[in-house]
Amino acid sequence: MTRRTQHRTPPDSAPARLQSRGHSRELAVEARGLTKSYGTRRAVDGVSLGIRRGEVFGLLGSNGAGKTSTVEMIAGLRSPDAGEVRILGLNPWRDRTAVRQILGVQLQEAMLHGSLTCRELVRLYRSFYPDPLGTDQALSMVELTDKASTRFDDLSGGQMQRLSIALALVGDPSVVILDELTTGLDPRARRRIWALIESLQDRTVLLVSHAMDEVETLCDRLAILDAGQIIAEGTPEQIRQKAGADTLEDAFVTLTGGPITTEEDDDEH
Numbered sequence: 211m212t213r214r215t216q217h218r219t220p221p222d223s224a225p226a227r228l229q230s231r232g233h234s235r236e237l238a239v240e241a242r243g244l245t246k247s248y249g250t251r252r253a254v255d256g257v258s259l260g261i262r263r264g265e266v267f268g269l270l271g272s273n274g275a276g277k278t279s280t281v282e283m284i285a286g287l288r289s290p291d292a293g294e295v296r297i298l299g300l301n302p303w304r305d306r307t308a309v310r311q312i313l314g315v316q317l318q319e320a321m322l323h324g325s326l327t328c329r330e331l332v333r334l335y336r337s338f339y340p341d342p343l344g345t346d347q348a349l350s351m352v353e354l355t356d357k358a359s360t361r362f363d364d365l366s367g368g369q370m371q372r373l374s375i376a377l378a379l380v381g382d383p384s385v386v387i388l389d390e391l392t393t394g395l396d397p398r399a400r401r402r403i404w405a406l407i408e409s410l411q412d413r414t415v416l417l418v419s420h421a422m423d424e425v426e427t428l429c430d431r432l433a434i435l436d437a438g439q440i441i442a443e444g445t446p447e448q449i450r451q452k453a454g455a456d457t458l459e460d461a462f463v464t465l466t467g468g469p470i471t472t473e474e475d476d477d478e479h
């Protein structure tokens with residue numbers, strides 16, 4: 211990750227992004243045939259993904275589509291029933307220690323020790339990595355310098371979210387998994403975090419998001435997950451074309467089957 215403290219404004223065209231990020235064809239993250247059931251419900255059903263080095267890859271899908279289960283399996287936090295994962299050639303289960311040093315994870319429900327202060331949490335997470343960013347730098351990049359001595363439990367929801375992003379990035383990891391990156395952040399904070407993600411030169415990012423503007427801005431490619439299966443994959447432009455839609459949001463609605471229903475809604479019928 212870049213160690214600049216100044217973040218540039220995200221470029222607004224995909225070609226500029228591709229050039230500036232300089233990703234290669236080499237795969238940084240490979241998932242093959244990932245499957246996970248909870249009881250009789252198959253939440254993830256044979257998901258295969260290849261994310262290139264240096265790429266920002268978006269994972270989209272309706273509520274309950276299986277996104278978090280998928281990224282947790284990729285991160286080695288949830289065991290798959292079937293399938294395999296490689297992160298820079300490493301198996302997140304077998305090579306757990308090595309993977310922890312190259313992977314940063316921001317999960318939807320950060321399970322952090324609430325009585326620790328922001329500074330203590332950042333120091334704790336720094337200790338997992340061989341060459342982390344500085345504590346002050348990590349706090350300042352998410353604008354939490356003035357909250358350094360505040361306990362996690364005393365932060366606002368958006369501040370907790372920003373801290374969890376700092377903890378995912380503090381190790382200067384080669385691969386970053388971000389689940390619902392900016393959910394709950396105010397517009398200014400969202401832009402700030404987008405610029406931060408754009409500044410991660412040569413880092414590979416897997417981003418789960420419901421925010422189509424975020425995906426359009428940040429992602430080189432994306433996949434749409436529906437009922438545990440990938441139903442579309444490509445650049446935002448390719449996805450729009452596949453759906454015959456003008457916007458990614460329209461494409462999403464078309465490809466996931468018309469009016470947006472959650473899986474919970476479906477259960478009621």
Ligand SMILES: Nc1ncnc2c1ncn2[C@@H]1O[C@H](COP(=O)(O)OP(=O)(O)OP(=O)(O)O)[C@@H](O)[C@H]1O
Nearest residue numbers: 248251253271272273274275276277278279280473
């Ligand atoms: N620990 C669990 N035990 C039982 N069922 C679970 C568990 N975790 C997830 N599920 C179920 O698996 C399905 C997929 O959940 P998952 O959290 O992966 O979806 P998601 O796409 O991330 O959803 P959202 O957009 O709402 O966060 C849902 O039906 C959910 O209820």
